[in-house]
Amino acid sequence: MSHRRFFNEEIETLPKEKLKALQLERLQAIVERAYHQNQFYRTLYDEAGIKPADIHSLEDIHKLPFLEKKTVREAYPYGMALAQPGEAVEMHATSGTTGKSVPVFATRKDIANWADLNARELWMTGVRPGDVFMNCYGYGLPTGGFGFHYGAMEMGVLAIPMGSDARQYERFIEFILDFGVAGVCMTPSVGLYVGNKAREMGVDFKGSKLKVGLFGAEPWPWETRLKLEEYFGFTAYDEFGMTEFLGPGMTCECEVRDGMHAWADAFLVECIDPETGEPLPDGEEGELVWTWLAADGTAMIRYRSRDLSRTWWDERCPCGRTHPKIGAIKGRTDDAVSIRGLIVFPSQVEAALIRFPETGANFRIIVDKKNGLDTFDLKVEIKDGAILENAEHAKVLGKQMGEAVKSITGNTPHVQLVPADSLPRASGGESKTASARVEDRRKPR
Incomplete structure (x- = not known):
């Protein structure tokens, strides 16, 4: 069993045309159900002049109005639900840091499907039955x-629900070594923090059983991966x-590591121009829009994610899977910050700073205005506090970091x-770089 290539071979390798046919069938079904079982959607579609019978092809999804987070929040608390308490057995919700939370109601069918999707991803990256998997996302x-907890259980993997508090890094390290952990998941910033602490403690993981690390919840450049x-x-x-959408379990890289497979039997992903809302061709960068095709307890149809990426769909990946791909998340439309007329993403700054061995696990972009002009300040954590005691060394290093950031963003920070x-x-699955790495003081308070 552990030597097979796929967790669910039939669906993971289903030909592209059959996947598209399945998508259309499920799109028609979820739109029909949402319209007839949910007053929010009935009102939304009636106002747009759309009926379920108008969906004849996948392209007809463009007839449906987008869901905005603000609009969805107006439906709080049960407005997006297809299942009520009793039918729904679990509820999750967004953090609500910028407004009311968006609740998601899951039925037993949703939980089973969620476990399968996450098991596919764990299997795809090399985790196998009998392995130990340490989950460092927030519970x-x-x-x-x-998500990964249910996926690990589904495939016969021992799950350790460590949680996302990086301050217990000594226990992170101890458990990896003592319990023979083979795989971990966490945010990249937590990974950098724990990895740096392990280095300071003289811990070398090369002799451990670690083989797989899954990272998400923040855009992260290739330099951070290395x-x-x-x-x-x-x-x-x-x-x-x-x-x-009950993520994780939406997309993940295979061994090729050239884009993340988006499970087409469960989700339909579009890429649009974030300014006009018009669809973009394969490979062109824009904003991702998601539709939850396999949802049972909650309807999410054409939801604007604000995440910037690109999509493409080959007939078959070298790994053997046939599902479409999205590129690495470059950033979000709401964490991209315009400084002196140029757009800067935290992931670009990270790509510049990670080149310096002195760089610690975190940084913070602070943008303000002075005398009508944008200011760009950058606070960078340093591993070795002794550097801060040498003013000349710190000055030179700061200047070098500023030049490195300018080479990528076009902007020179102080x-x-x-x-x-x-x-x-940022420490948990709901964390975004906007809240932890960008402070725009020009915005109205």
Whole structure:
């Protein structure tokens, strides 16, 4: 069993045309059900002049109005539900840091499907029955911890629900070594933090059983992947999910690591121009829009994610899977910050800073206005506090970091080096770089 290539070979290798036919069948079914069972959707579609019978092809999805987070929040608490308490057996919700939470109601069918999707991803990255998997995403209303936990249980893997508190890094390290952990999942920033602490403690994971690391919840550049692999001695994979769709379990890299497979039997992903809302051709970068085709307890149809990426769909990946792909998440439309007329993403800054061995696990972009002009300050955590005691060394290093950031973003920041662990940190499945790594003081308070 453990030597087979796929967890669910039939669906993972289903020919593209059959997958598209399945998508259309499920799209028609979820639109029909939402319209007739949910007052929110009936009103939304009636106002748009759309009926379920108008969906004849996958392209007809463009007739349906987008869901915006603001609109969905207006349906709080039960407005998006297809199942009521009693039918729904589990509820999750977004963090609500910028408004009311978006609740998601899951039936037993949803939980079973969620477990299958996550088991596919774990299997795809090399986790096998009998392995030990340490889950360092948060367990709570956001779905980060639960998805991979259910997936591990589904495939006969011992799951350790470690949680996302990086401050217990000594236990992270201890458990990896003592329990023979083969796979871990966490945010990239937590991974950098724990990996750096292990290095400081003289811990070398090369002799451990670690082989797989899954990372998501934050955009992260290839340079960060290489640093994580250097720290832990495993292969690092990108994965993506959203609480609104019971993520993780939406997309993940295979061994090819050229884009993340988006499970077409469960989700339909579009890429649109974030300004016009018009669909973009394969390979062109834009905003991802998701429809939950296999949903039972909650309807999410054409939901704008604000995540920037690209999509494409080949007949078959070299790994043998036939599902479409999305590229690495570049950033979000709401964490992209315009500085002096140029767009800067936290992932670009990270790609520049990770080149410096002195860089710690976190940084913070601070944008303000002075005399009518944008200011760009960058606080960077430093591993070794002794550097801060040498003013000349710190000045030179800060200047070098600023030049590196300029080479990627076109903007030169004023760099301030700060002690390790002194900045806000994204730590859970619902964390986004906007809240932890960007502070735009120009915005109205």
